[in-house]
Every structure is written in structure tokens, then in C-alpha cells.
Amino acid sequence: MAMVEATDAAGAVTWQEIVRLGPAELRDRVVGHGAEDTWTQDPAALLAIAAAHREPGSANPYAVEPYLDAADRALDGVEGVDALRVLAPVIRSTSLRALGRFTAAREQLTLADRRLADGALPLSCRVELESLVSLETGLCQLLTGRLDEAHRALRRALNVAEDRTPPAVRAEALAAVALIELRSGGLRSADAHLAAARIAATQAGPAPRLGSALIELADAAVAIERGAIDGIGDRLVELIAETASTEYAPLVVAESAEASEDDDQAADLLQDVQFLVREWEAPNLPLALHDEHRIAMLVRRREVVAARAEIGRLEPDSAHSQCPPTWSARVALDTGDPARAIELAADCLELGDAHAPRTAVMSMLVTAAAHAALGDIRTADDLFDRSVALAAPSAAVRPFGILAPHELAGLIDRSAHARNDDGGATSSRALLDAVAARYPTRDAYSPESLSARERVVLSRLSGGATHHGIAFDLSVSPNTIKTQVRSIYRKLGVTTRDGAVQRARHLGLID
Missing domain, CATH: 1.10.10.10 (Winged helix-like DNA-binding domain superfamily/Winged helix DNA-binding domain)
Known part of the structure; x- marks a missing residue:
């Protein structure tokens, strides 16, 4: 006898609808289907109500458990519901992830994988569910800061089911990939994934989804990287409300701290990040962002002792998307030891293309400023030109904020003069103008x-x-x-x- 792909035809929803429909529509579908004593015996309806608790602006991961427990009891001993058996631990993993319980979330996804392997499902159902499991795995790895593993899982989520991948799954996966590319890849790649995510979100329909909030977060992060911060603070305030009680809220608050031009406000926001993840498992991405932004703030304030303590907490990944040696070099430069700064950043420069572009630019800039401090202007200008060449195609402005205004002024002046003489690349000249506008280098205020x-x-x-x-x-x-x-x-x-x-x-x- 052929296994059915969904709940009984008389049920409130099918498992495919649980994956595809927005939270409000799911809730309306179930509640409008019949009396409560009817749908509370329907495992698909129970899973739908559990999934509906991820509604933007009113997410509640704690309220999910009773519905999931009831769904497990309703599924016990029932035949022909293999897809729902796979979906149940996936939804549970999502609520656990929202609480920062990543180990437990991964255990649920392992259970889903095992049920998927053992279940008698049509191929079309199997690949769609595999896509969903890979998405949840990738998001879990992203939030724990395992960017390489997250990237692989998310790419699988996008490709395993090809055109059968639900648009909502595709949108959230693409937005997550954009965030990863921003940190360890490059802005141009992040742009491409963001554009694709917006298309997928449109295909998913108008229902509010947290995947759309992730797109907005990635879009804001890209804008901040380019120095386009006007209006970003207000957008992020709205996004904080939309992502409340979800795993994305600490990421939004961390980006809000980065967008703030008021160090006092930024410090308050960074404290909020710590509060939001105080019960999360470590390591996690929001805490890594907190440390990175706090170091930048301490360096700006010349609080050397505190900066060194924070740098000691950073752990570089293979691509140095966080780069402790570069920040240590920045501190050495501030304490009057440019030779030590050059020594500290040397290994980072040797990574070449293996180094994340954003932090590679920062490393070149600090080393350029150190050579300039030692009077080696030729090497300084060469390194600065290399940093501009690397950042110009994607117009990445933010890395240049690692330099003090007087350091940046000399490098920009000499580079701009040389480009005016030889014609220079248009993208490089535009980047220098944007850097000068974002990080004023003149003491000419009146x-x-x-x-x-x-x-x-x-x-x-x-x-x-x-x-x-x-x-x-x-x-x-x-x-x-x-x-x-x-x-x-x-x-x-x-x-x-x-x-x-x-x-x-x-x-x-x-x-």
C-alpha cells in the first residue's frame, strides 16, 4: 500500500503547507478547521500551531513544547505519517535554537535525518524534507559561529531539492549565506545572495516570516559595511521588535551597536547583546560580534588594557573573519610600537586570498600605518593601494575605520594625489571619496x-x-x-x- 505524503484529507493542514504557509495563515487554517477537541488529535494541526509560534513580532519558543509533545503522542503508532515524523523534530529544533540550546537542536536534527533515512517516502517528499533539515542545520551552525560548516549545509539546502525547495526555505537560506559571505567571503557575493533571497521571499508570498527579517538584517549589515548608515538605526530598531524572542534578535542588536555613532549608546546595545545570550551555549555568533564591536570601540577610546583583554577572547577561524592579530597590531601601533604591529600582522598578510576580504583590508591598513610611522612611506603607500584595490570593487568602507584620522589622512592624500596624476581607477577614487566622507580626516570643524x-x-x-x-x-x-x-x-x-x-x-x- 502506498504511503501518504500528508495528513488525512480531512485534516486541517498537510505537512507541505506547514513548511510553506506563514504563521498567521497556519493558525487560522487550524483553528477554523473545527472544534479544538478535533484538531488537538490531529498531529499535523498540532505541528502547524507549533510552527506558527515563530510569527515575527510575537514569537514564543516556550509555548511550542506542549503542542510538540501532543503531536508526538498523536503520531505514536500511526501509520502513513512518515513526513510528519520527520517534521516534528525539525520544528522542535527550531524552538531549541531560538533559546540558544544548540546541542539539543542538533540532536533533534540528527533524529530527523534518521527518520528520513528510515521512512518510506516518495522521492519528491524526501528531497524537500532534506532541504528543510539542511536549512535548520545551517542556521544552527551559523549561530554557533561555525561559518564554513554553516555554508556547506545551507548550500545543500538550496540545491538538494532544486526547484522543489520551498521559496520560504530558499529565502532564509540565501539570507544566511549572505551574512556568511559578508564575514568570510565578500560584499559582491553577499549582494548576489541577497538579491536572490528577495526574489525567493516574493515567491513565498506576502505572509510575514522571520526569513524576511533575516534578509533585512543582512541588507542592513551590507549597508553598514559600505558606510551607508543614514537611516539604518531606525530600520534596525523596527527589526529588533520583529525578531523579539527569536535567535535573530541578538544579531540585530549587535548590528545596531555597530551602526551607532554614539559610543555610549553602542555600549548600552552591546550590554543588551550579552543579556540576550546570557543563557545561550558558547561559542555563539552574537557574542563574537559583541566582542568584535567592543574591541573597535575600546581601540577608538585608546583603552589599551581593556582592548587587550577583549582581544584575548577572540578565536580566529580559518579565514580570519575575526582577526585577533590585526587588532593586536592596532593596539601595538597605538602604544608607540609600529615595528611590533608589523610583526603581529605579518602572518595575516601571508594568508593572501585565504584571508576574509574585510579583515584582510584591515590588516593591510594597520600595517600601512605602521610602516608610515617608521618613515617607510613607499611600503606604506603600496599596502594602502592594495587595501583600496581589494575593497574598491564592493565599495567596502567600514574596514578603513580601524585607522586613526591622522593616519588615514596621510595615506588618502598621497593615494589620491597619485591617482589624479595617472588617472586612477574610477572605483578606487569613488571608494576614497566615500571613506573620507564616512571617516573625516581633517581637524577643520568650525x-x-x-x-x-x-x-x-x-x-x-x-x-x-x-x-x-x-x-x-x-x-x-x-x-x-x-x-x-x-x-x-x-x-x-x-x-x-x-x-x-x-x-x-x-x-x-x-x-
Whole structure:
């Protein structure tokens, strides 16, 4: 007798619909199917309700367990429901992953794999379920920071079922691959995967899904990498609400910290990251992002001891998507030891194309600044030109923030002069312009550079007023004040309120 692919025809949903439909539609389908005492005996309906708890903005991984336990009991001893037997541990793994319980989540996926191997399923069902299991495995590996393993699993999720891969699965997998490419591959590859993810999300339908939130996160991360931070903070605030109580929330908060131009606000956001993952298994990607962003902030503040302690917690992967030697070299440069900086970064430079492009650019930049400090201008300029050539095709601006303004100024001036003489590459000239705009290198701020409204806001800041207090007094939204504060910081060349007040007093803008 042929095995059926779904629940009984009279059931609320099929297993394919559980994979394809959005949370709200699943819930409506089940609840509208009949009385509660009817659908609570239907394992597919129970799994559908469990899956519906991943609804953007109201996800609840804790509420999933009773429905999954009831589904397991309903499946016990029933024949012809092999697809549902595979799907049950997959959905359970998703709720465990949202709680940071990655070992338990992987155990559930191993169980799903075993049931898939043992089940009597048609080939079309088998490959579609294999795609789903691979997606969940890849997301689990991504969140634990195992980027190479995650990439392999996600590529399998995209290709094993080919055109039978559910669009929602394809969209989430492509967005995850884009995030991996951003850290260990390159921006151009991330762009391509993001574009494909958006197409797949459109094919999946209009129902809100967390896969779409992951696309938005990857899109924001790419924009930050290119230095296009205007409006990103507001987008990420909305995304934090959409991803609440999910495994993506700490990633969104970490990117919010990176996008912030106010070090005080960034420090608060990084504390939020730690709070969100306090019960997660380690290692995990959000904590790695926390450490990376905190190091960058400590380096900007010249807090050497604290920076070294944080660097000691970093563990490089094979592609150095996190690169402790580069940050150690940056600290050595700040402490007046450029020769040591060159020594520390040497092994990173030798990795060549095996090094993640973003951190490779950072390593070249720090080494260039170290050679310049030693008076070896030719080597410094050569390394800087190599960093620009590597970053220019994808317009990656963010890595250049590792240098202090005075270091960046000399390198940019000499490079720009040379390019004007020989014509230079258009993409390289555009990148240098973008870097100069994102990281001002001149001490040329004057009272005239601030608008009248910005001067009013600056005066209130110096008096200790909060953003909300200033917004209330000026009858504007807090987001407007945040934008104006960012503009003030950018124009004054600072990253904190105290720095802005001190700089403003030096310029005579306030008493």
C-alpha cells in the first residue's frame, strides 16, 4: 500500500503547507478547521500551531513544547505519517535554537535525518524534507559561529531539492549565506545572495516570516559595511521588535551597536547583546560580534588594557573573519610600537586570498600605518593601494575605520594625489571619496559647520538633557533628535556626548 505524503484529507493542514504557509495563515487554517477537541488529535494541526509560534513580532519558543509533545503522542503508532515524523523534530529544533540550546537542536536534527533515512517516502517528499533539515542545520551552525560548516549545509539546502525547495526555505537560506559571505567571503557575493533571497521571499508570498527579517538584517549589515548608515538605526530598531524572542534578535542588536555613532549608546546595545545570550551555549555568533564591536570601540577610546583583554577572547577561524592579530597590531601601533604591529600582522598578510576580504583590508591598513610611522612611506603607500584595490570593487568602507584620522589622512592624500596624476581607477577614487566622507580626516570643524537647530541640540546635550527630553522640548520625534545628534558627532569628529561637549567648548560653540 502506498504511503501518504500528508495528513488525512480531512485534516486541517498537510505537512507541505506547514513548511510553506506563514504563521498567521497556519493558525487560522487550524483553528477554523473545527472544534479544538478535533484538531488537538490531529498531529499535523498540532505541528502547524507549533510552527506558527515563530510569527515575527510575537514569537514564543516556550509555548511550542506542549503542542510538540501532543503531536508526538498523536503520531505514536500511526501509520502513513512518515513526513510528519520527520517534521516534528525539525520544528522542535527550531524552538531549541531560538533559546540558544544548540546541542539539543542538533540532536533533534540528527533524529530527523534518521527518520528520513528510515521512512518510506516518495522521492519528491524526501528531497524537500532534506532541504528543510539542511536549512535548520545551517542556521544552527551559523549561530554557533561555525561559518564554513554553516555554508556547506545551507548550500545543500538550496540545491538538494532544486526547484522543489520551498521559496520560504530558499529565502532564509540565501539570507544566511549572505551574512556568511559578508564575514568570510565578500560584499559582491553577499549582494548576489541577497538579491536572490528577495526574489525567493516574493515567491513565498506576502505572509510575514522571520526569513524576511533575516534578509533585512543582512541588507542592513551590507549597508553598514559600505558606510551607508543614514537611516539604518531606525530600520534596525523596527527589526529588533520583529525578531523579539527569536535567535535573530541578538544579531540585530549587535548590528545596531555597530551602526551607532554614539559610543555610549553602542555600549548600552552591546550590554543588551550579552543579556540576550546570557543563557545561550558558547561559542555563539552574537557574542563574537559583541566582542568584535567592543574591541573597535575600546581601540577608538585608546583603552589599551581593556582592548587587550577583549582581544584575548577572540578565536580566529580559518579565514580570519575575526582577526585577533590585526587588532593586536592596532593596539601595538597605538602604544608607540609600529615595528611590533608589523610583526603581529605579518602572518595575516601571508594568508593572501585565504584571508576574509574585510579583515584582510584591515590588516593591510594597520600595517600601512605602521610602516608610515617608521618613515617607510613607499611600503606604506603600496599596502594602502592594495587595501583600496581589494575593497574598491564592493565599495567596502567600514574596514578603513580601524585607522586613526591622522593616519588615514596621510595615506588618502598621497593615494589620491597619485591617482589624479595617472588617472586612477574610477572605483578606487569613488571608494576614497566615500571613506573620507564616512571617516573625516581633517581637524577643520568650525561653528559654521553646525546648523542652527544642531547648535540648539548641542546646547541641550551639554546641559545633560536626554534625547527624549530634547525631543519633547523642541516638539519633534526622538528619532529626529538621534539623527541630529549623529550629525553633530560626525561634524565634530567625535563619538560620544562627552567628546562632543569638550570639542564644542574648544571651538567656542558653548560656554
